[in-house]
Structures are given as structure tokens and as C-alpha cells.
Amino acid sequence: MTSRPSRESLAQILGGRRGAIDASIPPAAFVLGWLIAGQSIAWGAGVAIGVAVLLGVYRVARGDKARAVVVSLAAVIAAALIALHTGRAEDFFLIQLLSNVASALLWAASIVVRWPLLGVVVGLVIGQKTRWRRDPALLRAYSRASWVWVFLQYTLRVVVYGSLWWSGQVVALGIARTVLSWPLVAVTVAVSGWVLYRTLPPEHPGLRVVEENGDPSDSAPGGLPRT
Numbered sequence: 001m002t003s004r005p006s007r008e009s010l011a012q013i014l015g016g017r018r019g020a021i022d023a024s025i026p027p028a029a030f031v032l033g034w035l036i037a038g039q040s041i042a043w044g045a046g047v048a049i050g051v052a053v054l055l056g057v058y059r060v061a062r063g064d065k066a067r068a069v070v071v072s073l074a075a076v077i078a079a080a081l082i083a084l085h086t087g088r089a090e091d092f093f094l095i096q097l098l099s100n101v102a103s104a105l106l107w108a109a110s111i112v113v114r115w116p117l118l119g120v121v122v123g124l125v126i127g128q129k130t131r132w133r134r135d136p137a138l139l140r141a142y143s144r145a146s147w148v149w150v151f152l153q154y155t156l157r158v159v160v161y162g163s164l165w166w167s168g169q170v171v172a173l174g175i176a177r178t179v180l181s182w183p184l185v186a187v188t189v190a191v192s193g194w195v196l197y198r199t200l201p202p203e204h205p206g207l208r209v210v211e212e213n214g215d216p217s218d219s220a221p222g223g224l225p226r227t
Helices: 010-014 018-036 041-061 066-086 089-112 117-125 136-166 170-179 182-199
Strands: none
Touching: 010 117, 010 182, 018 041, 018 066, 018 089, 018 170, 018 182, 041 066, 041 089, 066 089, 089 117, 089 136, 089 170, 117 136, 136 170, 136 182
């Protein structure tokens, strides 16, 4: 009798945390420059952009796609320009706050319309594309696990960033931006992976195998079985 191969963890499939670490460096540089220069937004913006440029050069040298580097640099420049325009250092983090609001809404909507984004992402990573939607068990599992990203990843950030931004806590925003980057991503991946595999039937072979043995409409939006 042959044993069924062990399932890959979600963390193994999605890969490392390098991108999240890189994204947290320019905001930290902004706060550091802002503090050292006597709460000068111009200095903070200059330091953040300079660090983002150096980080971009390093990322291109290590083989990252130039397009991703340009997008990251543009986001830092936009954040700096907003803070310079409003004269409020906390507004450097406004784009980050709004992007998490948009992400929470987008992920929630994707579950409702039965295209849970966790499934979309994993399907692209493992070369499965959208075939996972033919498997009712996978569709249900991805839907439930995607709610973890809605609440633990994005809604939590919105609450923390929003309260700190509203009260003008620049240093706390910089700290939160770091703490809620790769550490939170790691926790979210672990928890959503647990939910994902707890939802799959024990006999299911795993994320890489699509079992077309049912109708996806048997599962209600959000991953709950229809009654």
C-alpha cells in the first residue's frame, strides 16, 4: 500500500518574504530622516526617495523585474509628494492606508463573486491558472482561507494605520509599517494555510491536483455549503 504524499504548506508554495521586507525600508527611512532633521518633511522625503533608489538598483542587480522596481519607487515618490504637499508627515503613509482599504474590499468582493483571490494567486504561482475553480473542494477552501487575508491582513492594517494616521503618530506609523509587513504576512500565510487544509477533505490530494468531481455551485459564496 502506497502512502499519499504529504501536502505542501502554503508558505512553501508562495515563497519568501523578501518583497515585504524591501517595501518596509523606505517608510522607515522617511521617519528616520524626519526625526534626525528636526521633523523636516523635506528631509524625510529626500531620505526615503534616496533609499528607495538605492534599493531599486540593488533589486535590479539581483534579478528583480525592472517594472516591479519602478512601481515600488513611484509609490515612494508619490507618498513623499503627498506629505510635502499637505505639510503633514503622517500623510506619507496615506497611500499605504488607502491601498489596504482597497485590498480588503477587493478580496472580500472576490470571495462573494466566487473568484477568491488566494486561489487566483496560488493558481498562477503553481501554473494551474484557473483550473482550481472546477474543484468544489478547492473553491470552498480558497474562499474560506481568503477571509483570513481580508481580516487578519488588510482590515487589521486599516484599523491600526487609520487610528495612528488620524492621531498624527508618525513614529508609531513607521513602526507599525514594519511590524505589519513581513511578520504579519508570515502569520497570515500560516493561518490561511491552516484554514485551507482544514477545509479540504482528508482524502483530497492537495492544491496541485484538481478533482473535477462536483459542481462548484454546490458551495455558497464565502465557502459555506448550500443548504
